[in-house]
Amino acid sequence: MKIASFNVNSVRARMPRLIEWxxxxxxxxxxxxxTKVEDGTFPFADLEPFGYHISIHGQKSYNGVxxxxxxxxxxxxxxxxxxxxxxxxxxxxxxxxxxxxxxTYVPNGTKVGGDKWEYKMAWLEHFGKFCRDLGSTSDKIxxxxxxxxxxxxxxxxxxxxxxxxxxxxxxEFARLERIVxxxxxxxxxxxxxxxxxxxxxxxxxxxxxxxxxxxxxxHIYASEALKSKCERVWVDxxxxxxxxxxxxxxxxxxxxxx
DNA sequence: ATGGTTGAATGTCAA
Numbered sequence: 001m002k003i004a005s006f007n008v009n010s011v012r013a014r015m016p017r018l019i020e021w022x023x024x025x026x027x028x029x030x031x032x033x034x035t036k037v038e039d040g041t042f043p044f045a046d047l048e049p050f051g052y053h054i055s056i057h058g059q060k061s062y063n064g065v066x067x068x069x070x071x072x073x074x075x076x077x078x079x080x081x082x083x084x085x086x087x088x089x090x091x092x093x094x095x096x097x098x099x100x101x102x103x104t105y106v107p108n109g110t111k112v113g114g115d116k117w118e119y120k121m122a123w124l125e126h127f128g129k130f131c132r133d134l135g136s137t138s139d140k141i142x143x144x145x146x147x148x149x150x151x152x153x154x155x156x157x158x159x160x161x162x163x164x165x166x167x168x169x170x171x172e173f174a175r176l177e178r179i180v181x182x183x184x185x186x187x188x189x190x191x192x193x194x195x196x197x198x199x200x201x202x203x204x205x206x207x208x209x210x211x212x213x214x215x216x217x218x219h220i221y222a223s224e225a226l227k228s229k230c231e232r233v234w235v236d237x238x239x240x241x242x243x244x245x246x247x248x249x250x251x252x253x254x255x256x257x258x
Numbered sequence: 259a260t261g262g263t264t265g266a267a268t269g270t271c272a273a
Contacts, residue, residue, distance in 0.1 A: 009264075009265070009273085010264090010265055010266075012265095013264085013265060013266090034265095034273090036265070036266065060266080061265085061266045061267075061271090061272090062266080062271090062272070062273095108272075108273055110272070110273075116272090148273095166273095202262085202263080202273090203262085203263040203264050203273090204261075204262040204263045204264090205262070205263090206262080206263095244264095246264095247263090247264075247273080
């Protein structure tokens with residue numbers, strides 16, 4: 001299974017980039033974030049020629065997640081499955097080829113200490129509980145998406161300047177660690193060490209990709225059952241260099257499911 | 259410390 005995560009920053013605005021990348025990468029499963037479109041106006045017709053099954057959980061203007069899959073999708077669930085978290089569209093999960101896929105768009109946080117920051121902290125705590133309720137890490141489960149946290153100094157440019165900022169804050173590190181403790185393995189870091197491997201580059205910094213001014217905030221995690229089945233993980237960085245790109249590039253992993 | 263850009267909207271917020 002070739003599986004990818006791509007924050008498209010509007011699926012409608014990004015459709016030319018998404019289509020050309022689907023054609024060249026030919027992934028079996030794609031987790032999209034920031035689709036920014038309500039379910040009734042999702043551009044199914046543009047993707048129809050590529051033969052993907054599609055499950056969506058979207059809203060107007062902000063957020064929105066989707067799963068594209070070559071194989072049939074079953075057991076789709078959206079949100080936390082909790083009445084206390086009814087509004088924003090940040091989680092969709094489904095079963096594909098016997099693997100549970102959890103696609104998340106973690107809140108950005110905006111500004112340390114503000115309301116949206118507190119929401120991010122609460123969301124991460126709630127997602128930790130969500131993971132602990134999943135069942136056994138010996139089940140085949142993949143969690144992927146825009147995590148909005150660069151967890152280690154090597155995951156962000158000039159880390160000494162960014163420590164304590166949104167995306168690289170100790171309160172985020174602690175909450176992500178509590179999530180990962182369930183039994184997740186960051187499959188990119190299982191294979192590749194060192195700085196300079198990013199998935200996001202801010203639009204406001206000119207030539208940020210060439211200058212390596214990025215953040216590794218899009219992650220793919222595997223349960224114990226799948227961590228040894230991951231053969232390769234990489235970032236399609238060139239997608240961020242194209243015309244009218246998203247500010248994120250796709251991250252991909254290849255799993256041998258036998 | 260601040261601003262820089264993009265996408266949704268067509269004000270201005272979110273990122």
